[in-house]
Amino acid sequence: MKTYNETMYGLGSKRSTIREIFEYAKLRSTEIGKENVFDFSIGNPSVPAPKAVNEAIEKILKETPPVELHGYTSAQGGKDVRERIAANYLKRFGVELSADDLYMTCGAAASLTITFKALTNVGDEFITFAPFFPEYKVFVENAGGKLTVLPSDATTLLPDFKALERGLTPSVKGVLINSPNNPSGVVYGENTVQTLAALLKKKSEEFGKPIYLISDEPYRELVYDADTTVPCVMKYYEDSIVCYSYSKSLSLPGERIGYVAVNPQASERTGVYAAICGAGRSLGFVCAPALFQRVAAECDGMTSDLSVYKRNRDLLYKGLTDLGFTCVYPDGAFYLFLKAAGGDAVEFCARAKKYELLLVNGEDFGCKDWVRVAYCVPTEQIERALPLFQKLAEEYKRI
């Protein structure tokens, strides 16, 4: 007899595919040298936090009264912090938030677990689109809900709206989107968000209850072309909730700081925000880390040096398409999604591994015939990897 929770045991003892590759890369490095292993598996910022982060820490250490400095803030985060972020949200996105629409969280995962816990009654359904970040399923199920994964358009990897229209039944509590997307790098443009909003509005009216749009936006600032903008969902759909984290924009994933923002136009704004406060309490998340709340307020809207990611993205996309690979053009995040030559991603990754190219097959993301290449790596790694991708391409031509 197991005396603990077996679902939790399962979650804690099964290594993820990415983790497997990471461990393999470490082992392989000791065998053939780190410079000969081309690890494209991990989605970790490879550029440091902007100088402003450590400068903000120094300033906060110096200027905050000693007991207050590391003391509790209010459960939903310091009021001054939330006010500053709200003011900046207006400036950046033209949406007027108040401090009481924001709940500071301990990072992206917390933003999501709190939001799902706040919204979900047992059995509620949430919809997302493949490819998707696999922890979504864990987070929805933690709240007692069920995640349904719908397909995307096979070429653009934008939502398949016909599938969505069929999938939107009265048991759907919300739709979860992630743009710029992990793992595809795809950004949902204004048209996509408008179409999505119109469909959700129609179905909400039909069912007489709001269907929430939950927008997971840790990669919001990571876009590389002048004509790429990430639309602010709050401007397009009232019953929307934004889950944000500073992990990627400021390169501080270890510090666990982000927020949930409830659209002030939401039909049950006050109730939803109270439920978010309650969920934070229930999960053990009151008062996000205080020092980094203040850092977030100081640095909101800044980014680490994104030029490295842009250079990598351009180099990798051009290199791979020149070799004949099919890739979705990665507008943002730091991932490139590559169609597995031959159609079987597991086999493709196995063949790539023979050339020491470590890629993640798309199965965990809900796309069996795609492969994720994380390009948050030194540029030189990409330059030196392209000839190996060429060998891989040639191998496939011979098959």
Next chain:
Amino acid sequence: MKTYNETMYGLGSKRSTIREIFEYAKLRSTEIGKENVFDFSIGNPSVPAPKAVNEAIEKILKETPPVELHGYTSAQGGKDVRERIAANYLKRFGVELSADDLYMTCGAAASLTITFKALTNVGDEFITFAPFFPEYKVFVENAGGKLTVLPSDATTLLPDFKALERGLTPSVKGVLINSPNNPSGVVYGENTVQTLAALLKKKSEEFGKPIYLISDEPYRELVYDADTTVPCVMKYYEDSIVCYSYSKSLSLPGERIGYVAVNPQASERTGVYAAICGAGRSLGFVCAPALFQRVAAECDGMTSDLSVYKRNRDLLYKGLTDLGFTCVYPDGAFYLFLKAAGGDAVEFCARAKKYELLLVNGEDFGCKDWVRVAYCVPTEQIERALPLFQKLAEEYKRI
């Protein structure tokens, strides 16, 4: 129709008694001046973090490679961090932990929600003793369990072992203790822990399954007399789990850093630890705040200046007992538990309020005839409050 979770709404919209008092204190201060309001409601460290904390931050900022500095650590916390805390645990308590018995958490609440989530199958029962920290109920219920509150001895406020023996049925998954105790300040001495361990061992054998002892120890270092020691439960009972936070010992409650330690002698050690890792993942708690993980490793075992609390404790206890009030001698934490004169704590607090003495009635802690006085305040506040307590005592003599 509510479209969110009503339990979460309830948790988020109901103000706690302590919060009510806090808001009242603010309001009242504007009316009669802050110096005339004697707020003994909040259990927040009133002395700053030791200098070593900010020194550690400066050192870590300077010495850690930039990308690593604010980057992810492994899900359960940096291995070096866990190794250093484990080594110190051996030195301090004579218990040999390995890094893989420790899971770094985002503070005390996280330590508890993770532990309950890891252990609980729906319907499992956990036992604690009154008086108890009211969020325990929230945390147990979040995991799908049920909290049973048993009485303590009416005089010592140590566990009532007869009640415990009756309460230990096969549906009990674990017993939760908190020593030094919030709200009573009572410390469970070696005899108490030994008796508890013997009873749990007997019942575990009888039921053929471990009953876990969960020890919530945020106040572990806050004891004030040379002959008071807080026994390390791991030395007395194998199936034990320690939930720790640095919030009180290092005065950094806002930074959310603590750990869960699984007894390496636990009968299902590996499974329980894996379930804790899984629960962390499920709740959204992987990788505790990185900078403060490192600060914890540097400062583990240190404390902020506890002499202020000791001075306050001595002054308040002597003052109140001299006035004829019945108090439990507060061995630790920074709370004094006072028997409500007249027997009705709500009325007692209302009468105290007329003298601007803001106390918390024990109802929320499961003790209707006691009152909590938090003495983590400037010493002068106690000196100036004692004459008001005298007036209160005199009022009760007249009744």
